[in-house]
Protein backbone atom coordinates (compact mmCIF):
# COMPACT_ATOMS: atom_id res chain seq x y z
CA UNK A 63 0.00 0.00 0.00
CA UNK A 64 1.25 3.51 -0.79
CA UNK A 65 -1.81 5.67 0.02
CA UNK A 66 -2.42 6.24 -3.69
CA UNK A 67 -5.88 5.84 -5.17
CA UNK A 68 -5.47 6.18 -8.91
CA UNK A 69 -8.30 6.71 -11.39
CA UNK A 70 -7.21 5.81 -14.92
CA UNK A 71 -9.78 7.45 -17.17
CA UNK A 72 -9.51 6.54 -20.84
CA UNK A 73 -11.22 6.59 -24.20
CA UNK A 74 -10.35 4.38 -27.16
CA UNK A 75 -12.14 3.88 -30.46
CA UNK A 76 -9.90 1.25 -32.06
CA UNK A 77 -7.86 -0.21 -29.17
CA UNK A 78 -4.53 1.56 -28.91
CA UNK A 79 -5.42 3.70 -25.91
CA UNK A 80 -7.18 0.76 -24.30
CA UNK A 81 -3.90 -1.20 -24.49
CA UNK A 82 -2.00 1.76 -23.04
CA UNK A 83 -4.54 2.08 -20.22
CA UNK A 84 -4.33 -1.64 -19.34
CA UNK A 85 -0.52 -1.39 -19.25
CA UNK A 86 -0.69 1.63 -16.94
CA UNK A 87 -3.22 -0.13 -14.68
CA UNK A 88 -1.00 -3.20 -14.38
CA UNK A 89 2.03 -1.05 -13.57
CA UNK A 90 0.06 0.94 -11.00
CA UNK A 91 -1.33 -2.16 -9.28
CA UNK A 92 2.19 -3.59 -9.09
CA UNK A 93 3.19 -0.60 -6.91
CA UNK A 94 0.42 -1.39 -4.42
CA UNK A 95 -1.77 1.53 -5.50
CA UNK A 96 -5.54 1.14 -5.40
CA UNK A 97 -6.61 1.46 -9.05
CA UNK A 98 -9.90 2.15 -10.80
CA UNK A 99 -9.61 1.62 -14.56
CA UNK A 100 -12.63 3.34 -16.11
CA UNK A 101 -13.63 4.29 -19.66
CA UNK A 102 -15.61 7.36 -20.56
CA UNK A 103 -19.02 6.67 -22.08
CA UNK A 104 -19.32 6.32 -25.84
CA UNK A 105 -21.43 9.22 -27.02
CA UNK A 106 -21.40 8.58 -30.79
CA UNK A 107 -24.76 7.42 -32.14
CA UNK A 108 -25.16 3.63 -32.20
CA UNK A 109 -25.60 3.57 -35.98
CA UNK A 110 -22.27 5.39 -36.42
CA UNK A 111 -20.43 2.92 -34.16
CA UNK A 112 -22.07 -0.05 -35.86
CA UNK A 113 -21.12 1.42 -39.24
CA UNK A 114 -17.44 0.68 -38.50
CA UNK A 115 -16.68 -2.92 -37.61
CA UNK A 116 -13.42 -2.07 -35.82
CA UNK A 117 -15.14 0.54 -33.65
CA UNK A 118 -18.06 -1.75 -32.77
CA UNK A 119 -15.68 -4.62 -31.89
CA UNK A 120 -13.56 -2.40 -29.63
CA UNK A 121 -16.62 -1.10 -27.80
CA UNK A 122 -17.80 -4.68 -27.28
CA UNK A 123 -14.36 -5.65 -25.96
CA UNK A 124 -14.56 -2.94 -23.28
CA UNK A 125 -18.02 -3.81 -21.98
CA UNK A 126 -16.68 -5.20 -18.68
CA UNK A 127 -14.78 -2.00 -17.91
CA UNK A 128 -16.90 0.36 -15.78
CA UNK A 129 -17.98 3.66 -17.29
CA UNK A 130 -16.32 6.66 -15.59
CA UNK A 131 -18.41 8.54 -13.03
CA UNK A 132 -17.61 11.80 -11.22
CA UNK A 133 -17.34 9.71 -8.03
CA UNK A 134 -14.23 8.04 -9.45
CA UNK A 135 -12.46 11.41 -9.45
CA UNK A 136 -13.79 12.30 -6.02
CA UNK A 137 -12.46 8.95 -4.68
CA UNK A 138 -9.00 9.15 -6.27
CA UNK A 139 -6.00 11.20 -5.21
CA UNK A 140 -4.27 10.71 -8.58
CA UNK A 141 -5.59 10.78 -12.14
CA UNK A 142 -4.20 9.40 -15.38
CA UNK A 143 -6.06 10.46 -18.53
CA UNK A 144 -5.50 8.47 -21.71
CA UNK A 145 -7.18 9.32 -25.02
CA UNK A 146 -6.36 9.61 -28.73
CA UNK A 147 -6.06 12.87 -30.62
CA UNK A 148 -8.96 14.24 -32.62
CA UNK A 149 -7.65 17.10 -34.73
CA UNK A 150 -5.20 18.02 -31.96
CA UNK A 151 -7.64 17.76 -29.05
CA UNK A 152 -9.00 14.95 -26.89
CA UNK A 153 -12.16 13.33 -28.29
CA UNK A 154 -15.57 14.79 -27.50
CA UNK A 155 -16.33 11.63 -25.49
CA UNK A 156 -13.60 12.64 -23.01
CA UNK A 157 -14.74 16.28 -23.00
CA UNK A 158 -18.31 15.14 -22.35
CA UNK A 159 -17.13 13.36 -19.20
CA UNK A 160 -15.00 16.33 -18.15
CA UNK A 161 -18.05 18.56 -18.58
CA UNK A 162 -19.90 16.55 -15.90
CA UNK A 163 -17.31 17.55 -13.29
CA UNK A 164 -18.42 21.12 -12.58
CA UNK A 165 -20.03 20.09 -9.29
CA UNK A 166 -16.87 18.47 -7.94
CA UNK A 167 -14.74 21.34 -9.23
CA UNK A 168 -16.91 23.96 -7.49
CA UNK A 169 -16.42 22.13 -4.19
CA UNK A 170 -12.63 22.05 -4.70
CA UNK A 171 -12.68 18.28 -4.88
CA UNK A 172 -10.53 18.02 -8.01
CA UNK A 173 -7.78 20.24 -6.63
CA UNK A 174 -4.38 19.04 -5.39
CA UNK A 175 -4.59 15.67 -7.14
CA UNK A 176 -1.52 14.44 -9.01
CA UNK A 177 -2.31 14.05 -12.72
CA UNK A 178 -0.73 12.93 -15.94
CA UNK A 179 -1.87 12.20 -19.50
CA UNK A 180 -1.06 10.00 -22.49
CA UNK A 181 -2.30 9.96 -26.08
CA UNK A 182 -1.96 8.55 -29.58
CA UNK A 183 -2.37 9.81 -33.14
CA UNK A 184 -2.29 8.32 -36.62
CA UNK A 185 0.71 10.43 -37.61
CA UNK A 186 3.97 11.06 -35.77
CA UNK A 187 3.36 14.79 -35.82
CA UNK A 188 -0.40 14.48 -35.89
CA UNK A 189 -1.17 16.41 -32.71
CA UNK A 190 0.10 14.35 -29.78
CA UNK A 191 1.75 17.21 -27.92
CA UNK A 192 -1.13 19.61 -28.55
CA UNK A 193 -3.63 17.04 -27.30
CA UNK A 194 -1.82 16.53 -24.00
CA UNK A 195 -1.13 20.23 -23.49
CA UNK A 196 -4.77 21.07 -24.21
CA UNK A 197 -5.88 18.58 -21.59
CA UNK A 198 -3.36 19.99 -19.11
CA UNK A 199 -5.00 23.41 -19.55
CA UNK A 200 -8.20 21.97 -18.08
CA UNK A 201 -6.24 20.22 -15.34
CA UNK A 202 -4.67 23.55 -14.35
CA UNK A 203 -8.16 25.02 -14.02
CA UNK A 204 -8.86 22.30 -11.46
CA UNK A 205 -5.73 23.11 -9.45
CA UNK A 206 -4.19 19.69 -9.96
CA UNK A 207 -0.48 18.94 -9.74
CA UNK A 208 0.69 17.97 -13.23
CA UNK A 209 3.28 15.20 -13.27
CA UNK A 210 4.84 15.22 -16.73
CA UNK A 211 7.46 12.57 -17.47
CA UNK A 212 9.99 15.11 -18.77
CA UNK A 213 13.18 13.27 -19.65
CA UNK A 214 13.45 11.62 -16.25
CA UNK A 215 14.20 8.19 -17.69
CA UNK A 216 15.78 6.87 -20.88
CA UNK A 217 12.48 5.09 -21.60
CA UNK A 218 10.90 8.44 -22.53
CA UNK A 219 13.38 9.16 -25.34
CA UNK A 220 13.41 5.54 -26.47
CA UNK A 221 9.64 5.72 -26.97
CA UNK A 222 9.66 8.87 -29.09
CA UNK A 223 10.65 11.47 -26.50
CA UNK A 224 7.41 13.26 -25.68
CA UNK A 225 8.18 15.01 -22.35
CA UNK A 226 4.55 16.10 -21.81
CA UNK A 227 3.18 12.58 -21.65
CA UNK A 228 3.59 9.28 -23.42
CA UNK A 229 2.33 9.21 -26.97
CA UNK A 230 2.34 6.60 -29.69
CA UNK A 231 1.24 6.19 -33.25
CA UNK A 232 -2.06 4.36 -33.59
CA UNK A 233 -1.59 0.59 -33.61
CA UNK A 234 2.14 0.92 -32.86
CA UNK A 235 2.23 0.41 -29.08
CA UNK A 236 5.31 -1.73 -28.51
CA UNK A 237 7.73 -2.75 -25.74
CA UNK A 238 9.52 0.62 -25.80
CA UNK A 239 6.14 2.26 -25.40
CA UNK A 240 5.27 -0.08 -22.55
CA UNK A 241 8.48 0.87 -20.71
CA UNK A 242 7.66 4.57 -21.07
CA UNK A 243 4.10 4.02 -19.83
CA UNK A 244 5.36 2.07 -16.82
CA UNK A 245 7.85 4.85 -16.02
CA UNK A 246 5.28 7.64 -16.32
CA UNK A 247 2.76 5.71 -14.22
CA UNK A 248 5.29 4.94 -11.49
CA UNK A 249 6.43 8.58 -11.46
CA UNK A 250 2.82 9.74 -11.09
CA UNK A 251 2.31 7.35 -8.18
CA UNK A 252 5.59 8.41 -6.56
CA UNK A 253 4.52 12.07 -6.58
CA UNK A 254 0.95 11.21 -5.50
CA UNK A 255 2.30 9.16 -2.58
CA UNK A 256 4.49 12.06 -1.49
CA UNK A 257 1.53 14.47 -1.71
CA UNK A 258 -0.59 12.05 0.33
CA UNK A 259 2.03 11.59 3.02
CA UNK A 260 3.11 15.17 3.61
CA UNK A 261 2.16 17.28 6.61
CA UNK A 262 1.73 21.01 6.18
CA UNK A 263 -0.37 23.48 8.14
CA UNK A 264 -1.08 26.64 6.11
CA UNK A 265 -0.71 29.87 8.11
CA UNK A 266 -3.30 31.70 6.03
CA UNK A 267 -6.73 30.62 4.90
CA UNK A 268 -5.85 31.63 1.35
CA UNK A 269 -2.81 29.33 1.07
Ligand SMILES: Cc1cc2nc3c(=O)[nH]c(=O)nc-3n(C[C@H](O)[C@H](O)[C@H](O)COP(=O)(O)O)c2cc1C
Nearest residue numbers: 074075076077078079146149182183184185188232
Ligand atom coordinates in the same frame (compact mmCIF):
# COMPACT_ATOMS: atom_id res chain seq x y z
C1 LIG B 1 -12.35 12.35 -36.18
C2 LIG B 1 -10.92 11.93 -36.10
C3 LIG B 1 -9.92 12.87 -36.09
C4 LIG B 1 -8.58 12.49 -36.04
N1 LIG B 1 -7.62 13.45 -36.07
C5 LIG B 1 -6.32 13.09 -36.15
C6 LIG B 1 -5.30 14.07 -36.31
O1 LIG B 1 -5.54 15.27 -36.35
N2 LIG B 1 -4.02 13.64 -36.41
C7 LIG B 1 -3.69 12.31 -36.38
O2 LIG B 1 -2.51 11.99 -36.51
N3 LIG B 1 -4.63 11.36 -36.19
C8 LIG B 1 -5.93 11.72 -36.08
N4 LIG B 1 -6.90 10.76 -35.92
C9 LIG B 1 -6.50 9.37 -35.72
C10 LIG B 1 -6.65 8.96 -34.26
O3 LIG B 1 -5.84 9.75 -33.41
C11 LIG B 1 -6.33 7.48 -34.10
O4 LIG B 1 -7.38 6.78 -34.71
C12 LIG B 1 -6.19 7.11 -32.64
O5 LIG B 1 -4.97 7.61 -32.15
C13 LIG B 1 -6.27 5.63 -32.38
O6 LIG B 1 -6.45 5.44 -31.00
P1 LIG B 1 -7.46 4.32 -30.49
O7 LIG B 1 -7.04 3.04 -31.17
O8 LIG B 1 -7.29 4.24 -29.02
O9 LIG B 1 -8.85 4.74 -30.87
C14 LIG B 1 -8.23 11.13 -35.96
C15 LIG B 1 -9.25 10.18 -35.93
C16 LIG B 1 -10.58 10.55 -36.00
C17 LIG B 1 -11.63 9.49 -36.00
